[in-house]
Amino acid sequence: MSKTADKVFEMLDSIVKRIGEENVVQVVIDNVAKYKAVGQLLMEKRKSLFWTPCVAYCIDLILEDLEKKLEVHQVTISMGRRITSYIYSRTILISMLRHFTKGRDLIMLAATRFATVYLTLGCLNDHKMQLMTMFTSKQWSSCKFGRIEEGKRIQNCVLDNKF
Helix, strand or coil: CCHHHHHHHHHHHHHHHCCCCCCCEEEEEEECCCHHHHHHHHHHHHCCCCEEEEEEHHHHHHHHHHHHHCHHHHHHHHHHHHHHHHHHCCCHHHHHHHHHHCCCCCCCCCCCCCCHHHHHHHHHHHHHHHHHHHHHHHHHHHHHHHHHHHHHHHHHHHHCCCC
């Protein structure tokens, strides 16, 4: 499939023609510059048609801006990544986590990278008490990771009142 704006316009226009302009109200396509041009061309040719950018992409851009422009988001996301990376890179800690969360995971995958970040932060928040319980448990203190420096730093992150 061609990726030039003219070819994409021709393809979408032929689809609208085949379906019938009266049956098409809106075309939703990606938000990159060439597709914006395609949307504008479609709306100029077909006066009853509206083009809108992909909502998931727009939301992802908003979430990306939040992370880049708000320090509290940068710090929170960084802390969340440290916690989840530490736990999920160690099989013993994954098992321990699943014991305390009754099988629930902390990482929530979504259609976009930034949506995944914020859904994961939501899971961390939802399981805050279970994580605090895990990091103050006998299982944690008797585990080798509870005694090493990085493990103690992660424990302090979870037990910090800002968490």
